[in-house]
Structures are given as C-alpha cells and as structure tokens.
Amino acid sequence: MIPVGATEAVSVDTRVLAATNRDLEEEIKRGSFRPDLFYRLNVIAVHLPPLRHRQDDIPLLAESFLARSATLRNEGVKMLRDDTLDALMAYAWPGNVRELENALERAVILSTGSVIDPDALPERVTARRAEPLVSERTPVSPTLEAIERAYIQWVLQNEGGNKSRAADMLGIDPSTLYRKLARYGEA
Amino acid sequence: MIPVGATEAVSVDTRVLAATNRDLEEEIKRGSFRPDLFYRLNVIAVHLPPLRHRQDDIPLLAESFLARSATLRNEGVKMLRDDTLDALMAYAWPGNVRELENALERAVILSTGSVIDPDALPERVTARRAEPLVSERTPVSPTLEAIERAYIQWVLQNEGGNKSRAADMLGIDPSTLYRKLARYGEA
DNA sequence: AGTTGCAGATTTGCAACTCACC
DNA sequence: AGGTGAGTTGCAAATCTGCAA
Numbered sequence: 001m002i003p004v005g006a007t008e009a010v011s012v013d014t015r016v017l018a019a020t021n022r023d024l025e026e027e028i029k030r031g032s033f034r035p036d037l038f039y040r041l042n043v044i045a046v047h048l049p050p051l052r053h054r055q056d057d058i059p060l061l062a063e064s065f066l067a068r069s070a071t072l073r074n075e076g077v078k079m080l081r082d083d084t085l086d087a088l089m090a091y092a093w094p095g096n097v098r099e100l101e102n103a104l105e106r107a108v109i110l111s112t113g114s115v116i117d118p119d120a121l122p123e124r125v126t127a128r129r130a131e132p133l134v135s136e137r138t139p140v141s142p143t144l145e146a147i148e149r150a151y152i153q154w155v156l157q158n159e160g161g162n163k164s165r166a167a168d169m170l171g172i173d174p175s176t177l178y179r180k181l182a183r184y185g186e187a
Numbered sequence: 188m189i190p191v192g193a194t195e196a197v198s199v200d201t202r203v204l205a206a207t208n209r210d211l212e213e214e215i216k217r218g219s220f221r222p223d224l225f226y227r228l229n230v231i232a233v234h235l236p237p238l239r240h241r242q243d244d245i246p247l248l249a250e251s252f253l254a255r256s257a258t259l260r261n262e263g264v265k266m267l268r269d270d271t272l273d274a275l276m277a278y279a280w281p282g283n284v285r286e287l288e289n290a291l292e293r294a295v296i297l298s299t300g301s302v303i304d305p306d307a308l309p310e311r312v313t314a315r316r317a318e319p320l321v322s323e324r325t326p327v328s329p330t331l332e333a334i335e336r337a338y339i340q341w342v343l344q345n346e347g348g349n350k351s352r353a354a355d356m357l358g359i360d361p362s363t364l365y366r367k368l369a370r371y372g373e374a
Numbered sequence: 375a376g377t378t379g380c381a382g383a384t385t386t387g388c389a390a391c392t393c394a395c396c
Numbered sequence: 397a398g399g400t401g402a403g404t405t406g407c408a409a410a411t412c413t414g415c416a417a
Contacts, residue, residue, distance in 0.1 A: 143356075143358035144335065144338065144339070144357040144358055144359055146358075147334065147338050148331065148334070148335065151334050152331070162375080164375055164376080165375095169330075170331040171330035171331055171332060171333075172331055173413065173414050173415080174375080174377090175377075175413080175414070175415085176412075176413060176414075178376070178377065179377095179378095179412080179413090349402075350402075351401075351402055351403080352402095359387090360386065360387050360388080361402080361403075362387070362388085362403090362405080363386060363387075365404065365405090366405095377417100378416105378417085379416095380414105380416095380417105381413105381415100382412105382413090382414100383411105383413075383414100384411085384413080385410085385412075386408105386409090386410075386411080386412105387407105387408105387409095387410095388406105388408100388409105389406095390404105390405090390406085391404085391405085391406105392403085392404080393401105393402090393403085393404100394400105394401095394402085395400090395401090396398100396399080396400080
C-alpha cells in the first residue's frame with residue numbers, strides 16, 4: 001500500500017496476509033473482537049494503563065509475582081504481612097506493573113523469613129503519601145472521533161479511495177461517509 | 188491489567204510503557220495519527236489490502252522489487268518489457284504483494300538477458316483474464332460501529348472501569364458513554 | 375460513483391438528582 | 397452535616413442518517 005501523498009512502496013501486505021485467518025475475519029465481521037487487538041494499537045502509542053487505577057488488582061498481582069518468584073528460586077512462597085500489602089496498595093506505582101514486580105523481587109531477597117514486612121519494600125513505597133509526582137503523567141487516549149477518522153481513512157485507502165465500497169465496509173450509507181469526509185475536510 | 192471477569196494477571200503494561208514516547212502522545216492527543224498505526228491493527232486481523240485496487244502502484248512496486256533483487260544478487264537491474272508490465276497490471280494478484288514479489292523473483296531467475304519478457308512470468312499471470320477466482324475473497328473490515336465499541340471497551344478497561352474518566356479520554360460526555368454502553372448491553 | 379435535499383430518527387451535552395464514601 | 401465524585405436520567409436543541417433523486 002502506498003500512503004496518500006507518499007512515494008514509498010511497502011511490503012507490509014505480505015505479512016498481513018500470512019497473519020490473517022478466516023476465523024478471525026469471521027469474528028471480526030460480526031463485530032466482536034478481543035481487546036488484545038487494541039493492545040497492539042497500544043504498543044505503538046495510545047495509552048499507558050495506569051496501575052494506580054486498579055489498586056484492587058494489586059493483591060492479585062502481588063500474589064502472582066510471589067508465586068512465580070518462589071517457583072523460580074525453588075523456595076516456598078513468601079507471604080505479605082497485612083501492613084505490607086497496605087503499603088503496596090497505597091502507593092501510586094508510577095512505573096506500573098514493572099515497578100511493582102521489581103519491588104517485590106527486592107522484598108523477597110531482603111526477607112529472610114517466610115513473611116515479608118514493610119521494611120523490605122523500597123523507601124519510596126513505604127514513605128506514605130509520596131507527594132503527587134510533579135508531572136503526574138495523565139495518560140492520553142485518542143478521542144473517539146479521532147479513532148473514527150483514522151479508521152475511516154484507513155478503510156478508504158484499502159478500498160482504493162472508493163467511497164461507496166468503503167461505506168459498505170464501514171456499514172454506513174455512502175452519503176453518510178461522504179458527509180463525514182466533508183466534515184473532516186473543513187476542520 | 189486484569190480483564191473484566193478474568194483472573195489472569197498480565198505484565199503487558201510494562202512493555203507498553205517502554206514503547207511509548209511523548210511526541211507520539213502529543214500527536215495523538217490532537218487526533219492526528221498516521222496510518223501506520225492502523226497497519227498494526229491490520230497485522231492482527233482486520234483487512235487484506237487488495238492489490239487489485241491499486242493497479243497503478245504495480246509499476247512502482249515492481250520496480251522496487253527488481254532493484255532490491257538486483258542488489259541482493261549483485262547484478263544489474265533488469266527491466267520489464269512494456270508488455271510484461273501490461274501483464275502485471277492486468278492480473279488481479281489474489282496473493283497480493285507477496286505473489287507479485289514471487290512472480291518477479293521467478294522472472295528474474297528465468298531471464299538470461301537484462302530484459303524481462305512476459306514468458307518469464309507464471310502462466311496464471313499471463314493467461315489473460317484469469318477467470319475470476321472461484322472464491323474471490325472479498326476482504327472484510329470491521330464496521331464503524333464495531334470499531335467504536337471495541338475501542339470504547341478498551342479505553343474503559345484502561346481506566347479501570349471508571350466511566351467518567353473513560354468518557355473524558357474519549358472526548359464525550361459521561362452520559363453519552365453511559366448510554367452507548369447501555370445500548371451495547373441490549374444488543 | 376459521487377453528491378445533495380429532506381423529514382424523521384437519533385444523539386448529545388447540560389443540568390439535576392441519587393447514592394456511596396469520606 | 398458537609399463535600400466530593402461516580403453513575404444515571406429528563407429534556408430540548410443540535411446533529412446525523414438513510415432514502416431517493
């Protein structure tokens with residue numbers, strides 16, 4: 001595909017072809033596709049899933065890490081003392097899951113017994129209420145409208161600029177597509 | 188992230204974090220993102236870009252392949268005779284770019300001189316008007332509505348199910364999001 | 375195929391209200 | 397009792413849509 005206005009020829013198509021299968025197409029046709037589809041999107045740029053929005057997940061995540069860690073080290077699973085867990089849940093984890101994982105790994109190493117107490121956690125975690133980081137990075141997702149626009153453009157290109165066919169793909173009336181495009185043009 | 192209703196813990200977040208950069212976020216925030224974003228989408232399942240809709244691109248693609256081939260083989264670039272190119276452009280390339288590439292590779296090998304004539308192409312290509320393949324696979328793209336749904340779900344998940352915040356991300360009123368979700372629920 | 379008028383259907387943001395939790 | 401924030405609903409205005417030309 002040659003992007004509008006560009007001159008580069010690409011060989012993406014090929015791989016796409018290889019990666020596709022009918023089942024998926026079917027599933028997609030009926031509009032039900034899995035979120036992991038969007039994880040891919042994500043990998044490129046869209047969003048940083050903020051762990052701090054899911055504090056309830058922390059116990060589960062922690063448990064899972066501890067279990068894995070125990071397996072890897074051929075040791076028994078270490079437990080979190082209640083207040084240790086509290087600390088974990090209170091912290092904002094700006095580094096998300098990775099940071100949580102690292103902290104727990106460290107804690108496992110530092111703990112001699114089978115119970116992990118708060119002392120084993122990095123200071124920044126236990127320091128209650130680390131003041132809101134200067135640049136509390138607010139993650140950004142594209143606007144619904146932005147997605148619509150981009151997707152439309154993309155389908156349109158795949159249909160060789162044929163608006164009627166593109167409209168069929170999109171499941172809307174050609175006139176509707178026509179107007180949407182017009183709107184995009186203005187703005 | 189733990190998908191709604193699931194129990195698996197994942198560590199996707201991390202990599203995402205690593206792969207992201209501010210510039211992209213900026214660009215995205217303002218709603219202008221490049222099509223290659225959707226190529227990724229594409230890689231997973233969405234669509235088979237049909238080469239037959241872009242016959243004008245064929246000369247360019249062919250040229251680029253020939254150039255590359257020449258480089259790889261340490262030979263001079265071979266040229267397409269006019270009627271060879273005609274044949275290429277007349278053919279529907281159900282296998283898309285991959286098929287084109289293969290055909291050219293074959294042609295290069297078969298051609299002793301520096302000019303590629305039609306005889307060097309696979310039969311199916313030169314057989315004028317190969318009858319429309321039995322299952323002329325019509326590529327499918329998800330409906331606009333399907334995309335909207337999926338994207339909304341995805342953002343919603345990233346916001347930990349918080350509809351208000353998700354609505355902010357999406358650039359719509361919380362009530363609007365609420366209703367959309369309700370609609371999805373019914374259907 | 376692309377475009378536009380049109381009348382009806384749908385959708386939207388706003389604001390108000392409830393509910394839960396601090 | 398007071399405050400904040402999420403979720404939800406009524407409503408009138410604005411927008412959007414499919415159809416047909």
